[in-house]
Amino acid sequence: MSLEHKKEGKLELIAQKSFAPYPEMYKVVDYLNRTLKEKDVIFGLTKDKDGKMTISIYET
Known part of the structure; x- marks a missing residue:
């Protein structure tokens, strides 16, 4: 990832x-x-209407 992208x-x-x-x-x-x-890194957690959970991993 470019430095410019990180600045955004x-x-x-x-x-x-x-x-x-x-x-x-x-x-x-x-x-x-x-x-x-x-x-x-940042971790996120969502739960859909059916109750299924999703963990997401993001790079900052």
């Missing part, structure tokens, strides 16, 4: 994985974000 503050999706609902997954995502914030 955009996130680049690196990976996504969907799985069955896990009620405490938000704690895992929070832990990963706190632990790896210096590594230029």
